[in-house]
Amino acid sequence: MDHQPFEEWIFEQKEITIEENKKLNNHLNECIVCKDLQESWSQVESILVQTPMTAPVSGFSQRFATRMEAKKVLIQQKQSIRYLLVVGLVLLIITLLLFALLFFSFSTGEMIVGAVTAITGFFHAFINLRAMTYQFFHNASPLVIVFGLLLIGIWGVVLMPLWGFTVWKVSKQGVLLK
Numbered sequence: 001m002d003h004q005p006f007e008e009w010i011f012e013q014k015e016i017t018i019e020e021n022k023k024l025n026n027h028l029n030e031c032i033v034c035k036d037l038q039e040s041w042s043q044v045e046s047i048l049v050q051t052p053m054t055a056p057v058s059g060f061s062q063r064f065a066t067r068m069e070a071k072k073v074l075i076q077q078k079q080s081i082r083y084l085l086v087v088g089l090v091l092l093i094i095t096l097l098l099f100a101l102l103f104f105s106f107s108t109g110e111m112i113v114g115a116v117t118a119i120t121g122f123f124h125a126f127i128n129l130r131a132m133t134y135q136f137f138h139n140a141s142p143l144v145i146v147f148g149l150l151l152i153g154i155w156g157v158v159l160m161p162l163w164g165f166t167v168w169k170v171s172k173q174g175v176l177l178k
């Protein structure tokens, strides 16, 4: 959301026209960032009005505006990080689901290998899921392993640009969830 010229109007609220004031109030109703800024600023203003000694305060509003700007950047950073975390989490879940899918397609193979192993009597004491998994990977033809690695590789190739694009977009735009 564009916060201009509303941010400037907040600091010059006494100088702006009635029309501008109306627009500003409309924006404040739907923008938390500017609302926050406006509330903080009106607090400072009331303190300034109550303080009899106004001379040492000159330059204060400028400093305050700078600090508000820094605060705004901080809020944007927080939102960016949250966005990155959500995207990362979603990608992780998709990856885990794919791995689960891969694992379940393996279990059929594991069962066959396990049955064959049981019939032939090999590794009689080690017929459990762990041994079957090991057996499968151990006996799997290089083609299957290459194919599996290829799948993981392709998925990585798909994920990387997506992740890179997200990081680039966030770093370029800064705030996204507004």
Ligand SMILES: [Zn+2]
Pocket (backbone or CB within 6 Å): 001, 002, 003, 004, 006, 027, 031, 032, 033, 034, 035
């Ligand atoms: Zn705003």
